[in-house]
Amino acid sequence: MxxxxxxxxxxxxxxxxxxxxxxxxxxxxxxxxxxxxxxxxxxxxxxxxxxxxxxxxxxxxxxxxxxxxxxxxxxxxxxxxxxxxxLSGNACIVVRRGEIDQNMLRRLRFSADDLLEALRAKDIFELDDVELAIVETNGSLSVCKRPGADTIKLDDLNLDKPLDRLPRLPVMVQGEPDIEILNCLGRSKEQLEQLLREENCPAQEVLLLFCNAAGEYKLVRRQQKQSQ
Amino acid sequence: MNRVRAAIVILAFLIAFSVFGHISIKTTTKNLLHGLQQLEQSVLVKDYTAASRQVTALMEQCQRDEELLTIFVKRDLYNTLWISLVGLQAYLSDQYFNDMLMELARTKASVDALHQQYFSLA
Known part of the structure; x- marks a missing residue:
């Protein structure tokens, strides 16, 4: 045994x-x-x-x-x-501007139900909303919606994304700094240490520390284990 | 790139391991078959003293190679071979001459099976 x-x-x-x-x-x-x-x-x-x-x-x-x-x-x-x-084959276009390429579907042995299911998984319930649908080599379906059916982006409204809307990324996890993310945000390890000194929080007490390029941060301290 | 290097190193190790196994099994089976042939000669001329010594030598050789053999072949096969060799001792007399020849053939078949398991594609 x-x-x-x-x-x-x-x-x-x-x-x-x-x-x-x-x-x-x-x-x-x-x-x-x-x-x-x-x-x-x-x-x-x-x-x-x-x-x-x-x-x-x-x-x-x-x-x-x-x-x-x-x-x-x-x-x-x-x-x-x-x-x-x-080895892996080619990606295949199955829908173009709302029109299904039935020959391609037959070649792929994809049924209409399979196609509809894959589209619904992409939150698409109208075939006319599809500009291009491609079956990838791993069997998944990638969809490009027609412009009118796509969600509005800030670019469409000619708005610049404000700096403070940038995501806060985890620069420290369980006391360990993530140097790659720090570099990505243009921050240094010394700035991180300075921040922790200002918060009066040693690195060992940090559970999570999020930060963005604008310098906004969120510190989550470790909690002491509570006895029941 | 590091993964590719690791893959090449692993592949090189596996090839070296296979070559080592190939040489080990071939040498062991060749020595065993040679020993069994000599034993057969001794039995045919009814020199049971020499035959007894040869059986002991074969058993010792098999025991020495046990760890190495069981890395490459199933333990069942090794055990079958070992039991066959041990069984040869019991037939070393004129009374069991035919049985001895049969047991020798069985032991040779066990060695061949061991060889086949390692080298056969089918």
Whole structure:
């Protein structure tokens, strides 16, 4: 039993390592090859846990092989559009100015119900509101609304976005500063420390600190654990 | 780019690991088969003292290679081979001559199965 638990823990950390190595792409909407590798990895991991007589290398080696091939393949696809098209296919236009391309729908084996469902998921209930609808290579639908049906933007009203309407971003989380976001906002670590001194709040007591480019901030301090 | 380098390193490690496994299994099975052939020769000339020594040597070799073998092949196969080798001891006499030859053939089949499991595509 201890050996089974140890094998499970080992495989668990190997899979976490594998998913971390493959990156955010794997966790988001998946391309066909990414979906295949995710399914395979999950099946391979379970082999070793279910069958103690199979050596642990029987799961670890195939998992690592798939991970490295997936990374190399995606790097190759990033360089070669032709290879990417071969592996993942092309995005396809299914609706143009409210008109459905029925040949394309048939080619994609998309039913009218599938199309309507995908449009409703984008909060579109009128086909005439669609300027362009594209089925992406991962199967999702991207929609560009016709100008008259689109939501009004500040640009349409010729209004400049005031500085204080810019979002406040988390520059410190659980006492750890996020240097990248600080740089994005044009702030320095010293300015952050100065702010905390003014608030009489050491870094360890900070749960969250939000700040925007205009210098507006919101500090959320850690709460002491309340005994019940 | 770091991920690509990591992928190349992992791939290189896997290739090295496979080559190591290939050499280990091939060497082990070759030595076992050679030992079994020598044992067969001893049994055929009814030299049971030499045969007993050879069986002991085969068992020791199998035990030495246990950790290495079980990294690459199923433990069931290793256990089957081990039991076959241990069983050979019981047939080292004139009385069990035919049984000994049968057991030798079975042990060779176990070694072949081990070899097949690692190298076979089908």
């Amino acid at each position: 201890y050996v089974l638990m140890l094998r499970t823990v080992l495989i668990y950390f190997v899979i976490i390592f594998a998913m971390r190595l493959m990156g955010k792409k794997q966790l988001g909407e998946l391309q066909p090859s990414e979906l295949v590798s995710t399914i395979l990895i999950s099946n391979l991991a379970s082999i070793c846990i279910e069958s103690p007589e199979i050596p642990i290398a029987g799961s670890v080696v195939p998992v690592l092989l798939i991970v490295s091939l997936e990374i190399l393949l995606s790097a190759a696809c990033a360089r070669s559009r032709r290879l990417a098209t071969m």
